[in-house]
Amino acid sequence: MKRHQYRADALIEVLHKAQELYGHLTEDRLLEIAHSLHLPPSRVYGVATFYHFFSLTPQGEHSCTVCLGTACYVKGAMELLATLETESGLRAGSTSADGKLSLLTARCLGACGIAPAVIVDGNVAGHADPEVMRARVRALLDED
Amino acid sequence: MEFQDLQIMAEQERSRRKAIRIHCCTSSGCQASGALELFHQLQAAVEAAGQNERVDIVGVGCMGFCGQGPMVSVEADGVLFEHVRPEQAPEIIASLDGGPCNVKQGDHAHPFFSRQLHIVRRNGGVIDPERIEEYIAVGGYQALYHVLHEMSPAEVIDAITRSGLRGRGGAGYPTGLKWATVAKSPGERKFVICNGDEGDPGAFMDRSILESDPHLILEGMSIAAYAVGADQGYLYVRGEYPLAIARLQKAIAQARKHDLLGSQIFDTSFNFRVDIRVGAGAFVCGEETALIASIEGRRGQPRPRPPYPAEHGLWGYPTLINNVETFGNIAPIITNGADWYAGIGTERSKGTKVFALTGKVRNTGLIEVPMGMTIREIVEELGGGTPDGTPVKGVQTGGPSGGCIPEALFDTPVDYESLAEVGSIMGSGGMVVMDATTNMVEIARFYMEFCMDESCGKCIPCRTGTVQMYRLLSKISAGQATAADLATLEQLCHLLRETSLCGLGQSAPNPVQSTLRYFREEYERLLRKRVRINLTSR
Numbered sequence: 147m148k149r150h151q152y153r154a155d156a157l158i159e160v161l162h163k164a165q166e167l168y169g170h171l172t173e174d175r176l177l178e179i180a181h182s183l184h185l186p187p188s189r190v191y192g193v194a195t196f197y198h199f200f201s202l203t204p205q206g207e208h209s210c211t212v213c214l215g216t217a218c219y220v221k222g223a224m225e226l227l228a229t230l231e232t233e234s235g236l237r238a239g240s241t242s243a244d245g246k247l248s249l250l251t252a253r254c255l256g257a258c259g260i261a262p263a264v265i266v267d268g269n270v271a272g273h274a275d276p277e278v279m280r281a282r283v284r285a286l287l288d289e290d
Numbered sequence: 291m292e293f294q295d296l297q298i299m300a301e302q303e304r305s306r307r308k309a310i311r312i313h314c315c316t317s318s319g320c321q322a323s324g325a326l327e328l329f330h331q332l333q334a335a336v337e338a339a340g341q342n343e344r345v346d347i348v349g350v351g352c353m354g355f356c357g358q359g360p361m362v363s364v365e366a367d368g369v370l371f372e373h374v375r376p377e378q379a380p381e382i383i384a385s386l387d388g389g390p391c392n393v394k395q396g397d398h399a400h401p402f403f404s405r406q407l408h409i410v411r412r413n414g415g416v417i418d419p420e421r422i423e424e425y426i427a428v429g430g431y432q433a434l435y436h437v438l439h440e441m442s443p444a445e446v447i448d449a450i451t452r453s454g455l456r457g458r459g460g461a462g463y464p465t466g467l468k469w470a471t472v473a474k475s476p477g478e479r480k481f482v483i484c485n486g487d488e489g490d491p492g493a494f495m496d497r498s499i500l501e502s503d504p505h506l507i508l509e510g511m512s513i514a515a516y517a518v519g520a521d522q523g524y525l526y527v528r529g530e531y532p533l534a535i536a537r538l539q540k541a542i543a544q545a546r547k548h549d550l551l552g553s554q555i556f557d558t559s560f561n562f563r564v565d566i567r568v569g570a571g572a573f574v575c576g577e578e579t580a581l582i583a584s585i586e587g588r589r590g591q592p593r594p595r596p597p598y599p600a601e602h603g604l605w606g607y608p609t610l611i612n613n614v615e616t617f618g619n620i621a622p623i624i625t626n627g628a629d630w631y632a633g634i635g636t637e638r639s640k641g642t643k644v645f646a647l648t649g650k651v652r653n654t655g656l657i658e659v660p661m662g663m664t665i666r667e668i669v670e671e672l673g674g675g676t677p678d679g680t681p682v683k684g685v686q687t688g689g690p691s692g693g694c695i696p697e698a699l700f701d702t703p704v705d706y707e708s709l710a711e712v713g714s715i716m717g718s719g720g721m722v723v724m725d726a727t728t729n730m731v732e733i734a735r736f737y738m739e740f741c742m743d744e745s746c747g748k749c750i751p752c753r754t755g756t757v758q759m760y761r762l763l764s765k766i767s768a769g770q771a772t773a774a775d776l777a778t779l780e781q782l783c784h785l786l787r788e789t790s791l792c793g794l795g796q797s798a799p800n801p802v803q804s805t806l807r808y809f810r811e812e813y814e815r816l817l818r819k820r821v822r823i824n825l826t827s828r
């Protein structure tokens with residue numbers, strides 16, 4: 147925060163940093179940020195909820211993000227997602243009760259040349275095959 | 291830094307080159323296919339073969355053939371390897387001395403490569419984007435030097451105007467005209483912003499340019515800053531592009547170290563700093579006024595224009611905002627001259643355009659072609675048609691703001707006016723090929739869902755209209771809609787276009803209208819089903 151000299155326009159950068167450090171943004175943390183940037187809490191909350199990137203709920207230990215952008219869509223991303231939803235018992239956008247896995251979706255990862263694309267724990271996999279991905283998701287869920 | 295220093299650096303860089311340079315693409319597409327492991331294995335194989343003195347393995351930017359990655363090429367003889375697996379590294383090194391090699395080879399003579407014309411992407415897949423020395427060795431920053439020492443700002447603007455360059459971010463506004471407006475707008479300070487938000491799904495041109503040749507963009511921004519009188523620049527990049535951000539950070543640090551950014555650049559009175567701003571996942575932030583709000587640390591919501599950012603932009607100051615690819619054309623225009631550039635392309639659309647060719651097409655990847663090439667040439671010759679020979683049905687250009695062009699109109703040349711005439715737009719360059727199995731109503735529904743999710747909610751026609759249209763499209767798709775529903779859908783198209791505040795809402799109906807225009811029977815077939823159900827249940 148110091149690095150940003152408490153400037154109001156640094157809000158988005160500070161939120162990026164906070165999310166990177168803690169995984170998600172809690173209300174307390176947002177209040178703290180508002181206080182130190184001298185901004186009304188409503189402004190901080192408004193910004194944090196406007197951008198898809200910021201999450202106010204904890205994410206799973208592992209994450210699997212299926213791209214539903216156009217290029218992936220025409221290459222069967224919906225079937226891929228359906229397979230993973232069935233395998234994990236999760237709906238897209240939710241996290242398993244044990245906190246192991248979040249199943250997420252995205253709109254284009256910029257990897258359209260190798261569609262359909264999936265990100266597992268930060269690593270992009272291209273030409274994703276439903277069966278291979280099903281096995282990977284299973285492995286993440288069964289891991290202890 | 292003086293001109294001579296640039297030349298000395300370039301000379302030093304060229305002389306430290308080894309006899310054989312092997313390029314291994316380490317950009318996002320290939321990284322996802324295992325390129326980093328391959329890169330290390332290639333280095334290990336050179337070491338093991340005792341070829342360190344002779345062979346250099348260089349990590350380079352995107353070669354464009356991302357669908358066939360990881361890609362490797364041998365510079366001198368132009369051999370191209372596709373789908374290279376890490377364990378094949380020793381084979382590639384041995385093949386330099388005539389050893390047997392079973393790695394799949396690509397063909398430079400294939401139209402996918404031979405019909406391209408590289409201006410913006412000329413260094414893509416050729417230089418190491420993480421080393422400023424390599425950019426300087428291919429003539430980098432000489433255009434900036436030339437501009438600062440030999441041209442007045444007015445002369446620079448005149449050159450860009452005469453080149454005929456138009457904005458590559460979608461709307462195709464003449465770049466020289468925009469620069470002239472910013473230059474003559476009064477303001478204590480001025481800013482230059484590079485729009486690297488690229489939210490259009492199915493597009494990754496800007497990502498690849500930023501990853502493959504970051505200095506080209508910095509040089510273009512610097513020239514622009516000199517021309518309009520700005521001393522601070524911002525590069526706004528999507529949060530989804532970590533590699534592009536990392537490479538830009540490195541490039542900015544290197545340029546600063548060599549005094550190519552900062553104060554008194556090339557010993558002149560020109561000062562220019564550039565900072566990166568990372569987007570946080572909102573498509574609407576690609577719209578210029580929303581992007582400015584986002585840089586100011588606010589919610590990324592558009593505001594009515596005028597005033598345009600050129601007069602009243604970042605923190606109220608005159609601001610030049612251009613797309614990544616637009617900036618990528620600047621240094622080449624200065625180096626080769628406005629007339630050279632104006633000689634490429636069509637009457638009203640000059641130069642080249644980078645497209646991301648994806649979807650149901652054999653050769654997916656990035657291509658840069660002269661304006662005026664036909665869609666048929668792109669899809670059939672460069673793209674090689676569909677992978678399994680299923681007939682092509684159409685191609686979507688311009689993403690959620692664009693339209694679908696049916697196969698019957700594939701002889702349309704790609705230029706701003708022709709694409710608009712057939713009901714689509716040039717857009718930023720996404721080109722998604724669809725085959726006979728693609729359901730066009732579903733595609734329209736898909737884009738509407740996208741616009742609904744991405745609507746910032748500031749104005750009512752877009753906020754509620756996209757929801758209504760999405761519901762209607764879902765109803766049609768499920769076979770439960772009537773002809774009256776279809777009529778309502780068409781009315782909503784007009785309403786959104788006429789009354790929305792920004793481009794997102796105004797163009798949200800485009801995919802619906804263009805699929806209705808060319809594939810109406812697909813909608814009507816779904817309506818008729820309802821009639822049949824009614825009859826049988828009676």
Ligand SMILES: Cc1cc2nc3c(=O)[nH]c(=O)nc-3n(C[C@H](O)[C@H](O)[C@H](O)COP(=O)(O)O)c2cc1C
Pocket residue numbers: 456457458459460461462463485486487488489490573574575576577578579611612613614616718792793794
């Ligand atoms: C909803 C919406 C999204 C946009 N997204 C982008 C984008 O991702 N990249 C971009 O360069 N321009 C985008 N634009 C266009 C910008 O508003 C602006 O016109 C452009 O950056 C100007 O640069 P140019 O003149 O070099 O094309 C978008 C416009 C709208 C309405």
Ligand code: SF4
Pocket residue numbers: 574591592744745746747748749750752753790791792793794795796
């Ligand atoms: S048209 Fe849509 S995205 Fe644009 S300002 Fe209005 S609500 Fe926001």
Ligand code: FES
Pocket residue numbers: 213214215216217218219253254255256257258259261262263491492493
């Ligand atoms: S559409 Fe999926 S990566 Fe672009």
Ligand code: FES
Pocket residue numbers: 315316317318319320321351352353354355356359360361
């Ligand atoms: S990312 Fe390697 S060729 Fe495009």
